[in-house]
Amino acid sequence: MTRFFDSDVFYAFRTSPVAICSLVVTVLLVLSAVFAPLIATTNPFDPASLNLMNGFTPPMEPNAFTGERFWLGTDDQGRDVYSTILYGLRISLFVGISAVLLAMVIGIFLGLLSGYVGGWTETIIMRAADVQLTFPSILVAMLIFGVAKGVTPVEYRDQMAIWVLILAIGLSDWVQFARVVRGATLVEKSKDYVAAARLIGRSPLAIMIRHILPNVLSPVLVIATISLALAIIAEATLSFLGVGAPATQPSLGTLIRIGQGFLFSGEWWILAFPACTLLVLALAVNLLGDWLRDALNPRLR
Amino acid sequence: MLSFIVKRVGQSVLVLLVTGLVAFSMFTFVGDPIDNMLGQERTMEDVERLRTQLGLDQPFVVQYVRFLEQAAQGNFGISYRQGRPVAEILMERAPATLELAAVSGILAIVMGIALGVFTAIRRDGVAANLIMSISLIGVSLPTFLIGILLIYLFSVELGWLPSFGRGETVKIGGWSTGFLTESGLKALILPAITLGLYQMTLIMRLVRSEMLEVLRQDYVRFARARGLSNRVVNFRHALKNTMVPVITVIGLQLGSIIAFAIITETVFQWPGVGLLFINAIQFVDIPVMAAYLMLISVMFVAINLLVDILYAMIDPRLRSAS
16 A cells, blocks of 8 residues: 555656646545435435426525425436436436446457467457447447347346447447557567466466466556547537436436426426536546646656 | 458458348347238138248348348349338438538548647637637537437527428438438537537547647658648648548548448437338337348448558558458
8 A cells, every 4th residue: 555655657647736626526426326315405316206396496595385495406307417417417427337347358458469379369359349449339329229129129228228338438438448458468478477387387367367467457547548538528528419217217318308398498407417527527537637647657757 | 562451351341241241140030021911810721821931931041142132233122111112211211311421421530620729729728728628528429319408408498400300301312311401400419419529529539639749740840840820730731641540541431431320310309210210210110120220230341341441551561462
């Protein structure tokens, strides 16, 4: 632990106000998502807690019929905007983090495999990566979502939507990981410790996972943070377009989609607060990723 | 040079064959086309007859080749949702997307280069620093939020510009254009800005960093020593030499303008191909999805190929390296 506090990376962190701020904001948002059921005033998806009379209450003002007050107002169905944002944040972060983990596992595995084994395995994997990179990843995610939706039976579509979304974003994002891991593996492969491991008869799988993997992880960490920001925005975009999280399990993107409908009638708070939350989240994670990339890259220091 | 071109064309054809396979698999594995075409009241004979008629009893490879033949002729089948040929629907929608993409592309290139040069020349000025900070926010804002923000400002609060649709259009031949009416032009402004903003910031930042690099070179110093005017040095000597990487990025971004048009078109309910694609995903309209995939992959592959060949022509080192 003391080794960590003495390290260059921690020093760079301690002296960068941007890094400290973005980490604090990210941690706060993650904590409020995790503890959403405790800090939310109501469970917005429990029909028993809703009162339609409370609909369209402006922020901080008492409702005309019931006299109840809501920090951030309520939407058309009388749901407290503050609580829906907390639950929406939960879904956004869950989808984003799971999608990045999926992309990471696929990318690391394929990257190690193509770097260590080489030959036609490498050719096939890297050609597939090239083909996928020809298209923007948001487009790939949309297509995967569309196909997966087509395959799931109609009655399960809403329940499965979150998982389909994770699959779509995860599969659209593995290429970065695979490329970096492959590059690092090619370097590590020729080192003595790999030759030694091979000499004592360890299996290729064990060499890849137990010996090479720990040595290629630091660039993976950087890409994972940057990917997380991109995945959160991708999830919000897909949900906003109506090809993501359904209205029964709204993420921040879905909330913005719902809020856009009330923009012209003057109920700005239904849209503005989820949009601000998304913005702050995306910006914080983005800055954190940028900082991490610079801190872990000795060439720039 | 010739062998390089042949190799790159070969790769492109391979990419197209793979995306074709993906598009074709969507037809084969997602839902049963027979189910989609025949209603509830059908007999086994009907099903068998249609299966033979459509060639669904043939081996996979034969069906795939048939699909490619049809797709190459622009025949993508009939939309499940609208019951009309997909090619017809796409042709109807294409002008809206192409006009939007063209306007925002030009906007991004012109503004991007101009602002890039400005921020590079006045690198320590207040205005330049302000532009750079705003551009940072522009990069991290999701496209759809920019669109909503613009709608809120210019449609809801100020009421200057329409928030959805294309306005009035004029039909010239098979092409419906919004360029010729006032409402058409007005409707174009907000979507074009939304779509072009990200590309603009990208081009601006690239031009700026390339310019800063070039302005440090000896030949620029030498040009100044010769007493050439600032304008000649900045534009004829410096800007010209930043153009190679800038053109590459512009070329590659052309494709993503079309892809990101999906988002802009949805925000502004712009009746283009992108909105069609989103609706196709929502209603699992496989023929439209497959046709869009094929169309956009042809475009992407063609752009990539063109940029690579142009690049090899400009920079001879690339030819021998491959």
